[in-house]
Every structure is written in structure tokens, then in C-alpha cells.
Amino acid sequence: MLNKRVKIYISIIITVGLFFIVYSMLNVPTNRIIDIILFGFFAALAESMPIYITKDVTVSVAFAVDLMALLILGPYEGALIAGIGTAFQISKYADGRVRHIFNFPYYKTLFNMSQIALSVGVGGLIYEYAGGIPRNYIYPYHLLSAILAAIVYYLLNTSVVAILLSFLTDKSLTYIFSKEIKWMVPNFLFLAFLGIIMSEAFVRIGYVSLILLFIPLFMIRYMFKLYMDSKQSYYDTINVLVKALDAKDKYTAGHSKNVEKIAALLCREFGFSESHTEMVKIASLLHDIGKIGVKEEVLNKPGKLTDEELSIIKEHPQKGYEILKEVPALKDASLWVKYHHEWYNGSGYPDGIKGDEIPLEAQILSLADVFDALVSDRPYRKAFSPEGAYEIIVANEGTQFSPKIINAFKKAFEKHREEFKHDI
Template identity: 60%
Template sequence: MLNNKTKLYIAFITTLGIVLIIYSIFNINNNYIGEVIVFGLIAAITESLPIYINKQVTVSVGYAIDLMALLIFGPYEAVIIGTLGYLLEIVKKRDNSIESVFNKPYYKTLFNISQIALSVGLGGLTYKYLGGRTGTLIYPNYILQAIFAAIAYYFLNNILVTILVSLLLNKSFIKTWLKDFSWMVTNFLFLAFIGILMASTFIAYGYISLVIFFVPLLMVRYMFKLYMDLKQSYYDTINALTKALEAKDRYTLGHSKSVEKLAVYLCREAGFSEAHTEMVRIAALLHDVGKIGIVENILNKPGKLSKEEYDYIKQHPVSGYEILKDVPFLKNVRYWVRYHHEWYNGNGYPDGISGRQIPLEAEILSVADVFDALVSDRPYRNAYTRKEAYKIIVDSEGTQFSPRVIRLFKRAYEKNKEDFKHDF
């Protein structure tokens, strides 16, 4: 159910978008009507072949077609082409169901055609008012105008969608953008280059350029889809390992996910890229995978472990390393998993390394692991409160934890306190 803020936002964007679409219909150049229909169909094909990033977010190569249209014809024609592309799309979803404008919620359709129209329109107007001329060779005279048009289109589209997702999830704009959209900048740069190149060749050579570029564009889309499918298969394997461990160890149930969430906050404070953060997230999910080889009567022992049992448990980072060492995709992750119980002063395990010998990523896993362990009930003690756990970790600076990771922890805790476990 949509909350009131979301409803107001959708209504506002829809009103602006519909007004622009109607205005564009009355201002379209009649000489371009045939081209608008053809390009609208091409846009529909590209929009019908999205790549799923997650259950909610998809990307397509339609951005390149819309950008191409606004550079060739102008803002109003491009608005209609972008709108037609969405209205005519027919998408096969992950569950094999077919989605089209006829079975989508009406507010979703209205919002999407509106945000596309507004984004394309802003890109087209940016190009026009910076002095760019439509239907004219772009390079070298109008290349800067084309680049600014591409940026205006991309960022308005990105901002409008991010605001909607943040309202739906009740999360801040920045957190939503960093998690789901910031990685798309690279995708945008490539598609902007393709769109500008396609516009230039169409102006020079006509429709033959669509054959030259459209097929390779679909091939690029196919290769990116293969990459995302391969990446998904890695995550499926990781989740299977995590579930296998959770089935064996009652305490681990939900623990890896909590460590993952906390580790992400520390990564962002460290200034890691999203790709780097993604690898730490994987490490967080797998940090205890070595416990799969530990017998259950020790893992689930209700009382305190004996010295021999504890020494046995302490081998799980090495076991995790051995499990992951032959996976090329996880070549760095295996070391972070191995070292996540090392201490800054050298009193940790399994290798007794210290100081800067411990990778920062492993330190981040360690802090997140310890915090979640402290605020969770254990067989031999009740959970600490959030404030108590915070104090224990901060007081361990210089012994268990390095000053650099404590600085990250303090900043992450203050900024994201509501997402750390609440007091009991």
C-alpha cells in the first residue's frame, strides 16, 4: 500500500509529465511523424529487453535510443518516442509472466511515462538552449552540448526514480542511491557514448546506421545479461552455503545478514567503491562458512566451551579460507575471511598477525561480527544493549581493534544508529 508521501510524489511527477507529453504532441514537427513512430518501435524493443539488477531495479539500453532521438529530432519528438517506447514494451519477467501496459498498475504506468518524458525533455531542452542543433553532425561543433544533454537526461531520470524508491522503502535518498543506483554511472557513460555516436551516424548515413549499431547494441545488452546471470549464480551459491550453515548452527541464523549490513556502513565510511563494498558484503555473508566442518554438539553446546573445544572452533577461519581459496571470484575474500578474528595487538587467531598486516576489510568484518555477537543472546549470557556493545568495542581500541577501524565504527554508528540493533 502506498503511503501519502509516495502518492503525492507520484501525482506531482505524473501531472508534470502528462502536461509535457501533451505539449510535445502539439509541438511536434509534422515532417518527423514517420520517424517518431519508427524510433518509438525501436525504443519499445529495447525497453522490452531489460536486465534485472534485483527484484525491483532493471536497466535497459533504451537510454541510448532516447538520447539519439533528442539529438536528431529535438526535445518534443524525443518525448513522444520515449513515451511510445514505454507504452509499447512487452516484458517477460523473471517468473516468466508477461508484463505490459495493460496489466501494470495505472499509477506505475503514469509515473514511468512521466519520468521518462521529463528526463528526455530536459535533455533535449539542455541541448537546444546550449546552442546544439538537431539533425546536424554533432562532432566536433556540438559535442559538449550533447554531453551536457546526456548528463541532464541521466541525472534527472536517476533522481526521480531514486526518490520514488526511497519513499517506497522509507529510506534516505543518499542510502538508496548508493545501494541501488550509483553503480549505474559506468553503464550511463557507455550508453551516452553509443547514443551520441548513433545520432551522428544516423545524420550522416540514414537508416542503414540503425542496422550497423542496433545489432551490436543488442549484443552488448546480451553480454551484460550474461555477466549479471553469472553474478547471480555466484550469489545463489553464496546463499546456499549460508543457509547450509544456518541449518547447522542456530546462532548463525540471521547473523551473517546482520554482519553484512553493518559492514556496508563501515565500508562507506572508509570510502570504498560500490564494487569494493560488494566484495566485503560477500565476505560478511561467508565469514563463518568454515563452521560447516565443525561438529554440531560443539557448535550448539549450551554452556561454555572447554579449551580443547574452543581451540577446535578457532580453526573455522582457516577452514573458510580452504573452502574459498580455489574460487577465482573470491581471491581477496578468502583472506578477509581468514583474518576476521585477528587482533590489532597480535593476540587473535589463527595466524597471530597484528597492526597493518590485517587487511582493513578483515577489520571491518571483525567489528561487525563482534557487535552483532554482543547484542545477540548466547547460550552462556544474555545480549548486551546497543550502548553497552558500542562501549565494549570502543574501549577495545588498541587491543582487539585498530584506531582506524574504530574511527569508521564511530562514524557509522552515529550516522546509522537506527539500523543497528535496538536496546533490549
């Protein structure tokens, strides 16, 4: 359910956006209707080709088409075209279901239409205010105006979405911009460049330029999709390894996923970039991969381990390192896996390093690993509550854990107490 703050925000954007759309309709000459329909078709086509970055996050190539619309036809026509493209897109969800206007929540459609129409419309008004003239050559006299319009369109569109994300996730706007939106800037720069180039081409050769536009857009989307598919295959392979380990070690089934979740919260406190956090999450999933080489009777022994069995278990960080180090993309992660049982005071294993010799990422894995172990049932004890596990970990500051990792843990636990609950 949406909270009151989100509902109010969505209502404001929809109200202002629909007012602007109606105002735009009243200010569009009748001889532009065909242009709006044709551009709207291409905008909907572009919106129908999203690339899924995650289950809920997509990158669209429609920015270039919408930018063309406002530069060529003007702010009001551009707003209507962007709204049409957003409303009538037909695409597939990550799970394969087809999305269209009739099976998509109406308030989401209205919000998306409203915010994109506002963003494009304001960008178009800025273009004219800065001296730009629709249906005129952009280079060289109106190039700066076009760049300014693209920046305003992008910033307004991004800000509206960022505020909504902040309300939905309870994260600060600073975090949303720096960690969840910043990575899209290169995408914006390229599409802005392409939109301006194709606007110039449209003025010179007309609608043929729109067809030419979609050739590079299709190629960009295809190449990026290949990259994302290979990345997904990479994650699928990792998850297969994790499932194989879970099947072998019944007492730690699901443990790696929980460690991944906690590690991500700690990475957030340290301000890691998304790519850095992603690599730590991968290391979290694979931190116990060395246990694949340990006999099941040792892993699943219900009673106390003998000294010999304990020494076998203690080999798993080194074994995990030896497995992962051969993969170039996991070179750093392999070291974090190797050192995730090292202690701040030097009494850990396998190498007995201490203090800042232990990589911060390995310290994150270590704390996340210990926390989830404490809140999980074991053959020799019942699980601690999250609060009990918190007290135990904090009490080990200066011995097992460094002050800086404990400080980050305290902040993360206070902000995300619910997410520290154990998931089976």
C-alpha cells in the first residue's frame, strides 16, 4: 500500500501534469495533429523497447525521440508526443508478462504521462526562451539552446522520479541521486547527442530521419541487451553454485542470501558505488563456496566438531579463494572471501592478518556472516534474536571487528532493523 505522503505527491504531479497536457492540446495548431500522431507512434515504439537493468528498473531509448519532438515541433507538441508514447507503450515485464495501458495500474499510467509531459514541455519552453526556434536548423546558432533544453528535460524528469523513489524507499535524495541514478548519466549524454543530431537531420530530410534514428537505437538496444543477458547468465551461474552449497550444507541453507542482504546495507553506509556494492554482494553469495570441498558428514555433524574436523572447516576460506582467483572478474572478490574469517586483533584465519590489513570488504562479509549465523538455529543452540545478535557483535568491537565496521553496523541496524531479521 502507498503511504499518505506518496499518494499526495503522485496526486500533485498528476494534477499539474494533466493540466499542462490539456493546456498543450489547446495551444497546438490543427495542422500539427498528423505530426503529433506520427511522432507519438515512434515515441511509443521507443518506449516499448525497454532494457531491464533489474526486475523493476529499466533504461529507455525514448529520450532521444522526445527530445527530437520538443526541438522540432515545440514544447506543447513535444509534451503531447511524450505523453502518448508513455501511455501506449507495449512491453514485456522481466517475468515475460505483456504490459499495456489496459492492464497497468491507471494511477501509474497517469503519473508517468504527467511527469514526462511536464519534463518535455518545460524543456521545450526553455529551448524557446533561450532563443531556439522549432523546425529550424540547430547547428550552430541554436546548439547551446538545444543542449540546455536536454539538460532541463533530463534533470526535471530525473528529479520527479528521484523524489518518488525517496518517498517509497525512505532513502535520502542525495543517496538516490548518487547511488541509484548517477549511473544513468552516460546513457543520457549519448541519447541527448543522438536526439540533437537527428533533430538536425529531420529539419534537412524530414521523416526519413526517424527511420534512420531507429537503426542505431535498435543496435544500441541489441548490444546492451546482449551485455545484460551475459550478466544475467553470470549471476545464474553464481546462484547455481550457491544452491549446490545449500543442498550440501542443510544448516546454512539460505545463509549466503542473508549475508548478501546484510552486506549490501553495510556497503550503503560506507557510500560504496553501485558497481562496488554489486561486487561485494557477489562475494557474499560465494563467501562459503570453499565448503563444497568439505565432506557432508563434517558440515552436517549435529554435535561438537573434533579438532581435526574443525581444522578441515577452517580451510574453506582458502579453498574458496583458490576456486575464485582463476576467474579474472572475481580477482578482488576472491581475496575478500579468503579473509572473511580474519579478526581485527589478528586471531582469525587463514593468515592471521589484523587491523587495516584486512580489506574493508572482507570485514563487511565477516560481520554479515557472523550476524546471520547468530540469528540462525544451529544443532548446538537456538537462534539469537536480532537484538541479541546485535549486542554480541557490538561487544566484540576491537577484538573480532574494527571500530569503523561496528560504527557502520550500528547505523545500518538502526535504520533497517526490519531487514536484519533472518530469512529462511
